[in-house]
Amino acid sequence: GRDALLRFFSVRDLSGFGCEALSLALGAAGALLAYLDDTQRTQLPHFAALAQESPADTVLLDAATRRHLELDQARSGTSLLGVLDATITPMGGRLLRRWSQRPLRARQPLQLRQQAIAALMDSGRHAPLREALRAIGDLERILARVALRSARPRDLATLRDGLQAAPALRALLQAVDSPQLASLLDALGEHAGTAAHLQATLHAQPPALLRDGGVIAPGFDxxxxxxxxxxxxxxxxxxxxxxxxxxxxxxxxxxxxxxxxxxxxxxxxxxxxxxxxxxxxxxxxxxxxxxxxxxxxxxxxxxxxxxxxxxxxxxxxxxxxLLDALNARLASLQAAAAALAELDVLAALAERAEALDWCCPELVEEPGLHIARGRHPVVEAARSEPFEPNDLHLDPARRMLVITGPNMGGKSTYMRQAALIVLLAHIGSYVPATSARIGPIDRIFTRIGAGDDLARGQSTFMVEMSETANILHHATPHSLVLMDEIGRGTSTYDGLALARASALHLARVNRSYTLFATHYFELTELASAENGIANVHLDAVEHGEQLVFLHAVKDGPADRSYGLAVAALAGIPKPVLAEARRTLLELERVARRGGEAPAQPDLFAAPPATTPAPQMDELLQALRALDPDSLSPRAALEALYRLRALLPAPD
Known part of the structure; x- marks a missing residue:
């Protein structure tokens, strides 16, 4: 791979690109270069350099997190990009997708983007800028085709029209006070000569294919x-x-x-x-x-x-x-296309911030996460009724929230909106909140939802445990962790034990900022047993036979889970609900037998001290005296009857 790159860039070593020692990356880059050579069979002049990206530069998102947060694909309904992407050009849409998949940790570029968005909104120039961008096509891909000499006549006509529209963009933004916008205007450059050459060479409405003729304008030759x-x-x-x-x-x-x-x-x-x-x-x-x-x-x-x-x-x-002339200016044209794409994204983010009433987040070096009246951007956009905003406060002294409350109460929404607000802040966007103050975040982890992976032979619980293990191994004190219903894929006691142990590990070892949603009410005791853990709950009230979700986050644990009420809302038949209520009452009666035990059994309470009854003591002594290997079948049967006779009488 290294040799292939040396030949391609015509250099003696790769130290100038800062990647001489990255053997695995060089192998991957060489393989990609070989693939392009096999498929394109032509020169690739639009690849001018190598760039190294470090994980330390970005807020890392693993595959599970991308899937759970539904950044660009939703299992049903709308994704985050479905709400956020108001870009005009295809290249702007691709850039926004890259930003959302690779949020930055560095504060300076993010603050420059925020300031550019604020300047566009304050000057009111984002709307006319977006209108001017409608005259610009997908210049990035067109220039790639120019470099590969596969550009069609209408591609060049689109390039001509885009370059002719660029001066209008410059005039719109010339007076806007923003270092980022000024930098983009510099990168946009002056291409009046190229636009004039295209105008003189190409027919006003060229055909789709060169072989159809009529591509070159009359009077040019x-x-x-x-x-x-x-x-x-x-x-x-x-x-x-x-x-x-x-x-x-x-x-x-x-x-x-x-x-x-x-x-x-x-x-x-x-x-x-x-x-x-x-x-x-x-x-x-x-x-x-x-x-x-x-x-x-x-x-x-x-x-x-x-x-x-x-x-x-x-x-x-x-x-x-004409292609030769364009290739001679390819680097500057590519820089102009990249600048146009970023202008498109900034204008789109300004439009979203204004239309959706979002605020500019404050990115600070002090650890913590403080969101006032935060909202879930996708849920709010999909709902016709007003969205109930909620606060979130995490800091070194309050690192974990154990979230309880009914199903459908909004626990997952509350958790996801926190992650999405953090992610939006780290692409430079405004966020759906009244205010947001966000300290350093290095990764976002999620363990939300249930699903198996049959192709890999993994059950639903195995997928859940694999994702949990990844979080427990890699989360740091600067990570944001969302854990939803850990342990629900196995038996009650197994699941409760795993959920409690995972929460304690996150609190004691990882020390991450954690939102831990659960239906195991026993976990609410962790707040009094461990520093840095607090209880919050999503409220709901029963009105007659109806359950009303308030979607409001309040301090303290929930008093009940309202599981049967939610089942009724789902349409479970009434006889089934009646039988479930009888079973629930019986389980609670058994749990309360012999004392004032809570309705939900506490797995981790110490077992009560008991003294064996005399009959049980005699039974145990007789059992210890037996030697099973020396007994004949008849003697074993007689011993079994004797032991049975020693059992205490049932209550």
Whole structure:
């Protein structure tokens, strides 16, 4: 891979690109280069350098997190990009997607983006900027085709129109006070000469394919114009030639004609043949007439019969010259396309911030996460009724929130909105909140939802545990962790034990900022047993037989889970609900037997001390005295009856 890169960039080593020692990355880059060579079979002049990206530069998002947060693909409904992407151009849409997939940790570029968005909103220039961008096509891909020499005529027409629209963008933004916008205008550059060259060379509305002809504008090339004239205006030329020859020869019946076999000829009746000028050369004798050819007509014939093919060849040559001229300016044109893409994204983010009433987040070096009246951007956009905003406060002294409350109460929404607000802040966007103050974040982890992976032979619980293990191994004190219903894929006691142990590990070892949603009410005791853990809950009230979700986050644990009420909302048959209520009452009665135990059994409470009854003590002594290996079948049966007789009587 390294050798391939050295050959491609024509350099002696790769230290100038800062990647000489990255052997795995060089192998991957070399493999990619080999793939491009196999598929494109041409030079790749638009690849000018290598750039190294470090994980330390970005807020890392693993595959599970991208999937759970539904950044660009939603299992149902709308994704985050579906709400956020108001870009005009395809290249702006791609850049926004890259930003969302690779949020930055560095504060300076993010603050420059925020300031540019604020400047566009304050000046009111984002709306006219977006209108001006509608005249600009996908210049990035067009320039890639130019470099590969596969650009079609309409691609170049789109490039021409885009370069002609650039001065209007410059005029719009010239007075806007923003270092980032000024930098983008510098990168946009001046391309009036290239636009004028394209304007002069290309037809105003060129055909889709070069082979169709009519790509080069009339008047650009005299030779091409003559060829086109010959191929399109042959009848006029023949009429003029016929009139001149009649006048010169005095033969009134002379005519100029054409057939596919013999081509162009001058025909004179046999009665007038003796008047044929001496420069006429007989071509054919037919009944009642003689046919001649002249040097002028022969020259015209040669030209007109090959005029279309020659015109197409000439157009191709001129088109190749145009591609050569564009490739000579390729680097500056690519910089201009990248600047236009970023202008598109910044204008789109300004439009979203204004339309959705988002605020500018404050990115600080002090650890912590403080969001006032935060909202979930996708849920809010999808709901017709007002969204209930909620606060979130995490800091070194309050690192974990154990979130309880009913299903459908909004626990997952509350958790996801926190992650999305953090992610939006780290792409430079405004966020859906009244205010947001965000300290350093290095990764976002999520463990939300249930699903198996049959292709890899993983059950739902195995997928859950694999994702949990990844979080426990890699989360740091600067990570944001969302854990939703850990342990629900196995038995109650197993799941409760795993959930408690995972929460304690995150609190004691990882020390991450954690939102831990659960239905195990036993976990609410962690707040009093461990520093840095607090309880919050999503509230709900029962009104008659109806359950009303308030979607408001309040301090403290929930008092119940409302599981049967939610099941009723889902349409579970009433006989099933009645049977479930009877079973629930029986379980609670068993749990309360012998004392004031809570309705939910506490797995981690110490077992009560008990004294064996006398019969049980005698039974245990008799059992210890047995030697199973020395017993015959009959003796074993008799011993079993004796032991049974020692059992205490049932209550």
């Amino acid at each position: 005299a030779e091409l114009d003559e060829l086109r004239l010959l191929s399109t205006d042959a009848d006029r030329f023949l009429s003029e030639l016929e009139a001149r020859e009649r006048a010169a020869s005095g033969i009134a019946t002379l005519r100029v004609a054409y057939n596919r076999v013999h081509g162009y000829y001058i025909e004179i009746s046999k009665g007038q043949a003796d008047k044929a000028p001496v420069h006429y050369t007989r071509r054919q004798t037919v009944k009642g007439a003689e046919r001649y050819i002249t040097p002028e007509l022969k020259s015209f014939e040669d030209k007109v019969l090959s005029a279309r093919e020659r015109a197409l060849m000439r157009e191709r040559a001129l088109y190749e010259q």
